[in-house]
Amino acid sequence: MLLIPCPWCGERAEAEFTYAGEGGIARPKNPPELSDQEWADYVYYRHNPKGTHHELWLHLHGCGKYFRVVRDTVSNQIYGSAPMLEAPPAVPERKEV
Amino acid sequence: MKAVAKYRLPSGGHIDRSQLLQFSWGGRTLHGFHGDTLASALLAHGIHFVGRSFKYHRPRGIYTAGVEEPNALVTVGRNGRMTPNLRATEVLLTEGLNAVPQNAWPSLDFDLLSVNNFLSPFLPAGFYYKTFMSPAAWWHKRYEPMIRRSAGLGCASGQADPDSYERRYAYAEVLVVGGGAAGLAAAHAAGQSGKRVVLVEQDWLLGGSLLARTGETIDGEPARAWLAKMQRELAAMDNVQVLPNTTCFAAYEHGMWGLLERLRHHGTEQDKPNAPRQRMWWLRAPRSVIATGAIERPMVFANNDLPGVTLASSAATYANRFAVKPGDRTIVFTNNNSGYVSALSLIEAGVEVKAIVDTRPAPSGAMAQRLLECGVTIFPGHGISRARGWHDLHHLRIAPIDEEGVAQRGGVLMSCDSLAVSGGWSPVIHLPSHQGAKVQWNEEQACFIVAEAPAGMAIVGGAAASFALAQAVQEGATAGASAVGATAPAYGAIHGAEGALDCDSIAWIKGKRGKAFVDLQNDSTAKDLALAIREGYESIEHVKRYTTTGMATDQGKLANVNAIRIVSKIRGLPMNEVGVTTFRAPYTPTTLAAFAGRELDDFLQPERITPLHDWSVTLGAAFEPVGQWMRAWYYPKAGEDMHRAVQRESAAVRESVGFMDASTLGKIEVRGKDAAEFLNRVYTNGMLKMPAGACRYGLMLNEEGTLFDDGVISRLADDRFFISTTTGGAPRVLAWLELWLQTEWTDLEVWLTSITEQWAALALNGPKARKVLQPLTDIDLGHEAFPYMRFREGQVCGAKARILRVSFTGELGYEIHMAPEAAVSVAEDLMETGAEYKITPYGTESMHLLRAEKGFIIAGQDNEGTTTPDDLGLSGLCSTKKDYVGRRGAERAGMRREDRKQLVGLLPENETLVLPEGVPLGAGELTPPFPILGHVTSSYMSPTLKRGFAMGLLRRGHKRHGETISALVKGAAVPCKIVPPMFLDPDGERLRGEDA
Amino acid sequence: MQKYSAISLAYHAFRGHRHWQRAWRSPEPRQHYDVIVVGAGGHGLGTAYYLAKHHGLRKIAVLERGWLGGGNTGRNTTIIRSNYLQDESGGLYELARSLWETLSQEVNYNVMFSPRGVLNLCHDEHDLKGVQRRVLANQASGIEGEFLTPAQIKKEVPEMHVACPRLPVLGASLQRTAGTARHDAVAWGYARAADALGVDIIEQCTVNGFRIEGGKVRGVETTRGAIEADKVALVPAGHASVLANLAGFRLPIESRPLQALVSEPLKPCLNTVIMSGAIHGYVSQSDKGELVIGGGADAYNGYAQRGSPHVLAGSIGAVCHLFPQFRRLRMLRSWGGVVDIAPDASAILSPTPVENLFINCGWGTGGFKATPGSALAFAHLVANGSPHPKAEGFTLNRFASGLIIDEHSAAAVAH
Structure with a gap:
């Protein structure tokens, strides 16, 4: 069970959280101008890296906040977390495959 | 006082000789001491032979003194507490313990399946992959049942475990x-x-x-x-x-x-x-x-599995910890120094050690010297080429070996009753x-x-x-x-075992005859490993899986390193290149129920009940689970089944008045100066111009453009809304709304609060609803004063309440929201004032029927994961003047095709027929296989229309009104007329109610 | 190919089993192949087999970064069924299921397909309606299956606690022609049969790049050097996104840990495969006697082949709930795989943005059952460039068009 550092509540067990998918996906500003494929890119397509992953978690059974986490999807090492309005935590070195 | 068991040493050990314990082994009554394991108590009686192996059903003895035990698996306990596959080496002896051998039939001593041992030439590693293929149907019908019966170890009790876990x-x-x-x-x-x-x-x-x-x-x-x-x-x-x-x-x-x-x-x-x-x-x-x-490793040689063979350190453990000697005449076979340590330890405890067989050509040092002084014969550069015996060990063939571990001619045959082996340590x-x-x-x-x-x-x-x-x-x-960030304490002199093992690379004595086991429990031999490699199963994972080495209940604790050594020898690869298989949790077998803990039976999942639950129980309601909620399903009167209760309840609502417990509706308060803007983005319909006091039915889509949830939005004030969600959808909708607010539209000032459990709700419906409710409230319920799709705050039965004039039945309806603690008294007062109108409590089933007559959908029942508002005929609720979540998704080419599955009404030509929900729709005779054009999503007998009616999703349904389609009911094609999904009061006249 | 049979086994027994041929060769990669299949799991090896057998291709290689059959093929819980809800899925899975019936004979390797029946339980009215609908849809499509009432379930599986106190079993679908198979044997059987048709299976060969010229794939870069190919077929399961990334495109895929476990071996105590979507657990008993237990995937992306214990505990709890007599039994081994999950929980068999590069992925938590059908249909796609008739809806186009094949459940929302 992962130990997830909520930026507001500190480290808590994974069971308190809900995974909310890849982070950094912004809703397009101009939906009508996008092609069907571009819309699909936004809705369905993901980086899914083996290595450093920018992701969102929701502290559902806690403060109720979504926040950013950077985690290695192989080692599960968490490089840090940050509130939504702050920059994502720095990663020591880029390990994306 | 019982006689001391024959192999119990007169003194020593971590056992309490004052506590004599009686236990049963395979029906025999035996005795041991407190502090014994089942294994040590058996060994004290000279009982080595306690089990049968997995494949060849060979006699097997107690091999170790710990969790790595591969052989001595027993079943302990009775009835629901019967536990199979326990290692006798781990079971603490207790008074009255009942243990029996397993995997042997009819008895441990005479096991019919031990014939496998003599058929072994036909049962090499992986034999089952090469056979049992003809005729094809026989695998499942004949061969597999036979294999299943002979496989497996112990038996499950077949009775519920009476114990609890936490x-x-x-x-x-x-x-x-x-x-x-x-x-x-x-x-x-x-x-x-x-x-x-x-x-x-x-x-x-x-x-x-x-x-x-x-x-x-x-x-x-x-x-x-x-x-x-x-x-x-x-x-x-x-x-x-x-x-x-x-x-x-x-x-x-x-x-x-x-x-x-x-x-x-x-x-x-x-x-x-x-x-x-x-x-x-x-x-x-x-x-x-x-x-x-x-953990000490065995040596691999012919018949290294006979009862009487143990690990050397285990023999020492039995002698020193349990004061039990492994036999009267013991031989030690080792390829490293620790065999000498164990031998000396055995001698000190009073065990006769006849000889040490050492694969190393020139063992020396103080320990060898001391053993020689004790009269122990040392065979350097020798190995055991074969052990002899069946139910017990009686002789060993000790032969010189070459540098590859191959047994040479010559050597001696020595009698013994126990052999202690050490092949190094893992x-x-x-x-x-x-x-x-x-x-x-x-x-x-x-x-x-x-x-x-x-x-x-x-x-x-x-x-x-x-x-x-x-x-x-x-x-x-x-x-x-x-x-803990401290510095280590200094210890004084420590005298004990030495560290260097000087372990030989030979752990496998290659002889000509007999089975040399690598994995004792699964009966995989050095020959099996060689065969696997010869057939191309070279990766250590392939070797493991093809031969099942390391897959027994000890998970290779004894076998793996020896297997890797043998593979390394055969393939000529260094150990690191052969590699290891992955260790997986658990380290030792772990009780399933301990993982589940208390979350079983009544506590499998929380059960949520409404404030009116007990009230409904007293009325005899039947309940249905909806997610974790228990909802009143129908309220049968004496002698009524579900159908009759639902017909009565539904008719009462149409003809007079009824009410249901709607407390499970998800409820969220939306507050802040941007609340309207926010809702305008997440609902398909416009929210900006909605006045305070108004209600609106709204759809939420996901970005794919399909229906996500629906509910009623009520505007309490400019900056304050109250929205309802489906019963099952509340947590999901709240998390989803928060996602938009917190991650996408962070500039909006909006706060969301779940208020599902803060407000109980009753839905009062029927032409007489106004008459029943007006005496109980200070709110003017007049049709003009309180129009349809409006909301008012006031008192009901003296309690603060919010009333929504909404209707999910097509009748005049009031949804009364109040504090949970007021709910029962409001319900009771409604029953009282409604008595003259025969007010009728109704459940979810009648609600489903009533709404279907009006063609109202239930999100989750009348749609699929791919259904758009347009498919449901609800495009009128989708604004064309604004962007909203899901709009672009629903505009994709495939989402607008005419041949999509669309919601239609269905009237079976046989009016008495109620189509079963879920039945497929198609054209013509419907002889399977046929192309499925859709299915029935909701279907009921209407007491008002006096006929069966249904809704369904049908390909190109919107364009098929008036046509006939077939539904497959009990194998027959039933013709149904396709109609718009609206069966009653299309102009909404009934919403006014009486006395409007 | 040396024939496997009881007679050949006896013959070799008398010769000390010293003359068995290798099941497959261990060749050096050639410079050029007609088709390179990346990934030597069951789907990949099967693809190579059908390319050689049905499409007459001879120069085929299967590249595997580890040992063949070592991915999800070798770590799944072997359930085979075809009673899916949507027509497209039913068609493809039924194709696979029908191939399972004779796969042992087809490849002359006993894959131990055992149609012992699969029950899918339901625990509330909503669930019940969904299962009834699915059974009817299957029957209409010619897929065998029936609906069982609690009393019928009790008769079929007397061991199960049908009237359990919380969430009792209200009904079930039963597919009698569904069951289990021996997972490793599928990879080994296809490997041996493909090898016999001349397919080069190259283990310990990691693809770490693609040669793409003018939008067309020309070959792959590997840890054993560059290899040219006219066509490249990716069958990488959990690692689909990793390979797609190397080829310069993204996929609608997320890779998640999926865990499973076995108990210690027991004498036969459960004949049928029992699955419950509502309480997230399933169980069957293997031929070896182990109870094989699994449930849903972990929630987060992960390539670690490890998951969180509370997820596993949930699956175990579900089985203990339904089978109080199993509670005292013990977990012997648990493990994890990496499953590639598409947004609609359906597979992807598709051309890609790179010409002559094809991908087969997205089988999520249930790919094993599809192995022969997936391989057959994918071989068709790779050989002809157009989808197999039973797999037309499974291309990447569906995400742009919106015509997804939703297998999450009958409906997106619980009422």
Whole structure:
């Protein structure tokens, strides 16, 4: 069970959280101008890296906040977390495959 | 006083000779002492032969003295407490213990399936992949049932387990795994800091290998005295928790550990039937000291599995810890120094050791000298080419070997009744491996060790191949201290086992005859490994899976390294290139129910009930689970079945008045200056111009453009809304709304609050609804004063209430929201004032029927995951003047095709027929297979229309009104007329109610 | 290919089993192949087999970064069924299921397909309606299956606690022609049969790049050097996104840990495969006697082949709930795989943005059952460039068009 550092509540067990998918996906500003494929890119397509992953978690059974986490999807090492309005935590070195 | 068992030594051991215990083995009544294991008690009676192997059903004896035992698997207990596959070496002897052998029929001594042993030429590794293929149907019908019957070990009891289990979450700064000398030193050093330390030991006694040896001293005192002192001092530290009988079975992510604490010994559970039998700890400990020791390996030679063969250190353990001698005439076979340690230890305990067979050509040193002085014959450069016996061992063929381990001519045949073997030692590195630690072969100590310990973990003592007692204690103390940022205490003189094993690379004596077992339980032999490699199953994982080596209940604790050695020899590859198979949790088998804990039976999931639940119970309601909620389904009167109750309830609502408990509706308050803007983005319809006091039905889509949830939006004030969601959807909708607010539209000032449980709700419906409610409220319910789709605040029955004039039935309807504690009295008052109108409580089933007559959908029933508002005929609710979540998704080419499945009404030509929900729709006769054009989503008998009617999703449905389609009912095509999904009052006249 | 049979086994027994041929060769990679299949799991090896057998291709290689059959093929819980809800899925899975019936004979390797029946339980009215609908849809499509009432379930599986106190079993679908098979044997059987048709299976060969010229794939870069190919077929399961990334495109895929476990071996105590979507657990008993237990995937992306214990505990709890007599039994081994999950929980068999590069992925938590059908249909796609008739809806286009194949459940929302 992962130990997830909520930026507001500190480290808590994974069971308190809900995974909310890849982070950094912004809703397009101009939906009508996008092609069907571009819309699909936004809705369905993901980086899914083996290595450093920018992701969102929701502290559902806690403060109720979504926040950013950077985690290695192989080692599960968490490089840090940050509130939504702050920059994502720095990663020591880029390990994306 | 019973006679002392024949092989019990007259003195010594960690047993309590004052507590004589009676137990039963396969129907025989025997005796042992408190402190015995089942295995030691059996050995004390000279009973080695206790089990049969998996494949060949060969007689097998007690091979070890610990958790690595592959052979001595027994079934313990009776009735629901019968537990199969327990290792006799782990079962503490208790008074009245009932144990029986398993995997043998009709009896252990005469097992019919032992014929497999003589058929073995036809049963090589993987034989079942090459046979049983013809004729095709016979595999499942004939061959497989036969294989299944002969496979398996013990039997499940077939009865419910009467015991309970619990789970505990805990935290410690330092976890020490293993209560041997190294672990004790670590816990002691860490504990002195005052930080929280947990020490776990799988045995019921602390001490580890100290219990199996004599003559060792630590810090200048005898090891036993030091052990007692450590236990005393640890017990005195409030911050240290010592957990004996507890296995650390898994290392999980981020410093989490799985511990299984056995609170009751086998055979004693009934003494405290209400206390938990086992407790699973999910312990978070950022730092750990792995002091799990090492496991001795067998030697591989012909008939190395006979009863009477044990590991050398296990023989020493039986002699020293349990005061049981393995036999009258013992021979030791070793390829390393530890065989000598065990031999000396056996001699000191009073066991006759006849000879030592050593694969190494020139063993020397003080230990060899001492053994010679004791009159032990040493055979250097020899191996055992074959053991002889069947139910027990009686002779060994001792032969000279060459540098490849091949037995040469010559040698001697020696009689004996027990053989103690040592093929080197394997550190227990399972826990670091669970966390992905890489392992590497250490040539010096001839074992796999962890190359780099995972962060926070220190590996000490035998687990790190530090086999010398002095080194183990010092490493433990250092690791324990550094885990808490302290410096290690200095220890005085430590005298004990030496560390260098000088282990030979030969662990496999190649002879001409007999089976040389690598995996004892699964009966895989050196020949099987060679066959696998010859057939191209070269990767160690292929070898393992093809031969099943290492897949038995000991998970290769004894077999794996020998298998890798043999593969390394055959393939001519270094050990590191052969590699290892992955260790997986659990370290030892772990009770399933301990994982489940209390979350079983009534506590499998929480059950949510409404404030009106008990009130509905008193009315005799039947309930249906909806997610975790229990909802009143229908309220049968005496003699009524569901159908008749629903017909009566539904008719009452149409003709007069009824009400239902709507408390489970999800409810969210939306507040802030941008609340309207926010809702305008997440609902398909416009929200900006909605006045305070108004209600609106709205759809939420996901970005795919399909229906996500629906509900009613009520505007309380400019900056304040109250929205309802489906019963099951509330948490999901709230999390989803928060996602938009917190991650996308962070500039909006909006706050969301779940108020599902803060407001109970009653839906009052029917032409007489106004008449019933008006006397109970200060709100003017007049049609003009309080129009449809409006909302008012006021009092109902003296309680503060919000009333929404909405309708899910097509009748005049009021949804009364009030504090949960007021709900019962409001319901009772409604019953009272409504009595003259025969007011009728109704359940979810009638609600479903009533709404279907109006063509209202139930999100989750009348749509699929791909259904758009347009498919449901609800495009009128989708604004064309704004963007909203899901709009672009629903505009994609495939989402607008004419041949999509669209919601239609269906009227079976046979008016008395109610189509079963879910039946497929198609054209013509519907002889399977036929193309499915859709299915029935909702279907009822209408008491108002006096006929069956349905809704369904149908390809190109919107364009098919007036056509006929077939539904497949009980194998027959039933013609149905396709109509718009609106069966009653299309102009909404009934919404006014009476007295409007 | 040396024939496997009881007779050949006896013949070799008398010769000490010294003359068995290798099941597959261990060749050096050639410079050029007609088709390179990346990934030697069951789907990949099967693809190579059908390319050689049905499409007459001879120069085929299967590249595997580890050992063949070592991915999800070798770590799944072997359930085979075809009673899916949507027509497209039913068609493809039924194709696979029908191939399972004779796969042992087809490849002359006993894959131990055992149609012992699969029950899918339901525990509430909503669930019940969904299962009834699915059974009817299957029957209409010619897929065998029936609906069982609690009393019928009790008769079929007397061991199960049907009237359990919380969430009792209200009904079930039963597919009698569904069951289990021996997972390793599928990979080994296809490997041996493909090898006999001349397919080069190259283990310990990691693809770490693609040669793409003018939008067309020309070959792959590997740890054993560059290899040219006219066509490249990716069958990488959990690692689909990793390979797609190397080829310069993204996929609608997320990789998640999926865990499973076995108990210690027991004498036969459960004949049928029992699955419950509502309480997230399933169980069957293997021929070896182990109870094989699994449940849903972990929630987060992960390539670690490890998951969180509370997820596993949930699956175990579900089985203990339904089978109180199994509670005292013990977990022998647990493990994890990496499953590639598409947004609609359906597979992807598709051309890609790179010409002559094809991908087969997205089988999520249930790919094993599809192995022969997936391989057959994918071989068709790779050989002809157009989808197999039973797999037309499974291309990447569906995400742009919106015509997804939703297998999450009958409906997106619980009422």
